[in-house]
Amino acid sequence: MKRVVVLGSTGSVGGSTLDLVSRNPDHFEVVALTGQRRLDELVKQALQFRPRFVALGDPALHNALAEALAGTGIACGAGPQALVDAATLDSDLVMAAIVGAAGLPPTLAAIAEGRTVALANKESLVCAGAIVMAAAAASGSTLLPVDSEHNAIFQVFAEHQRARVARLILTASGGPFRSSDYEAMAQATPAQAVAHPNWSMGAKISVDSATMMNKGLELIEAHHLFAMPEPMIEILVHPQSVVHSLVEYVDGSVLAQLGSPDMRVPIANALAWPDRMATPAARLDLAAIGRLTFEAPDPQRFPALTLARHALQRGGAAPTILNAANEMAVAGFLGGRVGFLDIAGLVDRALETLVGDHDAESLEAVMTADRATRKWAAQAMASL
Numbered sequence: 127m128k129r130v131v132v133l134g135s136t137g138s139v140g141g142s143t144l145d146l147v148s149r150n151p152d153h154f155e156v157v158a159l160t161g162q163r164r165l166d167e168l169v170k171q172a173l174q175f176r177p178r179f180v181a182l183g184d185p186a187l188h189n190a191l192a193e194a195l196a197g198t199g200i201a202c203g204a205g206p207q208a209l210v211d212a213a214t215l216d217s218d219l220v221m222a223a224i225v226g227a228a229g230l231p232p233t234l235a236a237i238a239e240g241r242t243v244a245l246a247n248k249e250s251l252v253c254a255g256a257i258v259m260a261a262a263a264a265s266g267s268t269l270l271p272v273d274s275e276h277n278a279i280f281q282v283f284a285e286h287q288r289a290r291v292a293r294l295i296l297t298a299s300g301g302p303f304r305s306s307d308y309e310a311m312a313q314a315t316p317a318q319a320v321a322h323p324n325w326s327m328g329a330k331i332s333v334d335s336a337t338m339m340n341k342g343l344e345l346i347e348a349h350h351l352f353a354m355p356e357p358m359i360e361i362l363v364h365p366q367s368v369v370h371s372l373v374e375y376v377d378g379s380v381l382a383q384l385g386s387p388d389m390r391v392p393i394a395n396a397l398a399w400p401d402r403m404a405t406p407a408a409r410l411d412l413a414a415i416g417r418l419t420f421e422a423p424d425p426q427r428f429p430a431l432t433l434a435r436h437a438l439q440r441g442g443a444a445p446t447i448l449n450a451a452n453e454m455a456v457a458g459f460l461g462g463r464v465g466f467l468d469i470a471g472l473v474d475r476a477l478e479t480l481v482g483d484h485d486a487e488s489l490e491a492v493m494t495a496d497r498a499t500r501k502w503a504a505q506a507m508a509s510l
Contacts, residue, residue, distance in 0.1 A: 129157045130397070133213055133232055134223035136161035136168050138328045139246045139272065142390050143221050144171060146397060146405065154397070158212040160224070160232075163187065169194045176200065179215060181208035183228060210235045219397065222247045223272070225330055226453050227446075227496050230254060234489065240265040244396035246272035248347045249453075253446040254492045255350035270396040271351055275344050277392035278370035278383035283352060287375065294354055295372040295380075296344055297364040298423065299324050299387075301336040304365060308427060314466040316459060324367040324387040333456045337469050338423060342434025343452075346445050349438060356438050361431060363421045368410065386410055429470045437477060443484035443495040444477060450496045451476035454503035463507055472506060 130147065134140045140161075147154045156175040161168040162183040172180045172195060181203040182191055188204035195202050203211060206228075213220055213232035220236040221244045222229060229247035234254070236243050238261050245251070250258055262269055271277050275296045283291070302321050303311050320332040327335070334340035341361050348359050362372075367387040374380045385391045388407035397403065425432050430452075437444040455469040464472065476499055484495035 127155050128153060128219060128397070129155050129217040131158045131212055131215055131217045131220045131236070132156065132223065133160050133209065133221060133229065133236075134162075134225065134247070135159040135171055136164040137223055137225055138331070139223040139389060139393065140221065143223065143393050143397070144175065146390055146394055146403070147175070149406070150403065153403070157217045158215050160209050160212045162224070162228070165190055165194065172200055173198070179203070179212055181205075181212045183209055183224075206231060213241075214239050217241060219244055221272070221393075221396070222250065225249075225328060227253050227449060227493075230492070231489070234258060234261060237261045237267040237269070238265055240267050242268045242270065242399075244270045244272050244393070245351075246393075248273055248343050249449050251347040251350045252343050252449045253496065254486060254489060255346065255445070256486070257489060257492065259350050269351065270399055271347075272389075272392050272396050273344060273347065274385075274387075274389065274392045275371040276348060276351055277395055278385075279348065279352060279373055281383045281395065282373050282381035284375075288353075290376045291354070291358075292374045292376050293358045293360055294348055294352060295360050295362050295374065296341060296348060297362050297367075297369055297371055297420075298338060298341045299335065299367045300363045300365055300421075300423075301338065303336055303427075304363065306427075308467075311427065312465060312467050316462070319459070319466060323365070327389075329460055330453070330456055333459060333469075334452070336466070337430045338428040339430035339434065339452050339469070339473075341423075342431050342437075343449065345431075345434055346438050356435060361423055363423050364418070366415060366418055368412075368415060368418055384410060430473070433470060433473055433477065440477075440481060441486075442481070443486045443492070444481050446486055446492050446495045447476050447480050447484070447499045448473055450499035451503050454500050454507070458503075458507045464510055468510065472503060475506065476503060 158179040185205035209232040213236040222233040223246040319336040372382040437448040451473040455472040458464040
């Protein structure tokens with residue numbers, strides 16, 4: 127029986143994790159669940175899985191959560207510290223699926239405790255990659271990538287032949303605007319941006335896919351997870367989302383992991399590691415698919431990729447600023463305050479304005495840069 131904490135259980139990855147857990151009740155025990163503001167969903171999950179502890183990130187919801195769980199014997203909390211408390215409970219695996227920089231403190235807390243962490247929160251590595259990897263090395267924590275691309279690399283990356291890896295190739299679907307012209311993208315609505323052609327994801331990640339910022343963030347994540355220099359990581363658009371990523375070795379061999387576009391596959395790989403478990407994901411029928419196509423991304427229509435590479439090259443607080451500005455810009459777009467093309471433009475301006483003012487030498491410095499960027503971005507959007 128594997129004891130599991132699910133951080134961000136009310137989101138897309140968290141929900142898929144619990145779906146797999148519910149199908150394997152003899153193999154998993156849920157220790158703790160956390161959400162941000164989706165009170166009703168978290169209560170429903172708590173009543174089904176009966177964890178020892180549940181928490182919401184919004185402290186204003188503490189009383190409502192306590193009232194909803196009165197008499198169940200389930201302890202509860204609310205606020206940022208409650209998320210950390212959940213992350214550090216004794217467990218065999220922590221699924222870190224909180225979206226955005228808010229997931230960094232609880233994820234880092236779980237790593238510091240030496241837990242095995244299934245990492246679906248890419249922002250932790252984007253904002254504080256060096257800090258996270260150093261903490262994992264110090265505590266002996268095992269990091270299991272859950273993003274489909276990084277999980278694919280994880281499955282075909284021969285650690286004992288690390289020196290023989292020539293490059294990593296991250297695949298991207300291209301999102302809903304892969305073949306759209308600049309004018310159409312300028313008029314894109316939130317409804318169009320979140321309508322991903324292949325994957326079922328939350329709104330924020332779907333917009334990141336539409337801008338291809340998601341792939342830029344994944345490039346930074348791959349750099350830290352696999353200790354690969356930025357020039358050795360490439361991005362390839364693969365509209366069918368069947369080949370999830372590839373590893374090329376010096377002899378010319380290219381190993382790829384294939385699967386249906388269902389997040390339950392990489393989640394199951396992390397949940398069961400080092401074993402494997404069955405999933406209800408559709409099995410690949412390559413004959414029915416017929417063709418697998420690939421193309422280079424267009425840096426003119428998708429400047430987020432270049433912004434992410436430049437942020438990684440600059441180092442320091444640049445990736446933190448990139449991520450915070452993007453989170454704010456995406457929220458502004460979803461809220462109707464800025465246009466689709468304004469997202470990358472706002473991130474670019476944030477990097478040029480703020481990078482020289484911050485460093486990323488500590489968690490406190492990272493969070494300071496994050497807060498300063500959000501404040502700057504809010505003011506910048508208000509003036510548009």
